[in-house]
Amino acid sequence: MKVQEVKYISDYIISIKFDDGVNGTIELKDLVKITQYSERSLQLIFKKRFNLSPIQYIERERLLKSKEMLSKNPSLKVSEVALHVGLNLLGRFSINFKKFFGYSPSQSHQKHPEVKEN
Secondary structure (H helix, E strand, O other): OOHHHHHHHHHHHHHOOOOOOOOOOOOHHHHHHHHOOOHHHHHHHHHHHHOOOHHHHHHHHHHHHHHHHHHHOOOOOHHHHHHHOOOOOHHHHHHHHHHHHOOOHHHHHOOOOOOOOO
8 A cells, every 4th residue: 555545545535525424434344335345355465554443543643632722612411522432431431531631531621731552
């Protein structure tokens, strides 16, 4: 897979409109469909390019979007944001958010300049 193709896939994931009715939902099968690569090929490509599986990459992008939303809109509830970006398991969302950023989603309304990138 060429660098341009990998960029296309990552741009596709990032560009998902989280308010266009799909709730930011994207799964590996969606990537298989748009790229016409097998799941295994995509896994190898993402591991090589991002050191993440496609699912981990999608999860990371969702967490980054949720952090952005919570930081910019203090009136939003954590549960609303989680559902909005396609993270439907709220307990898991909170755990993963804290593991990734080092603080809970409810603390995002405060300024937190440091982002722990995996």
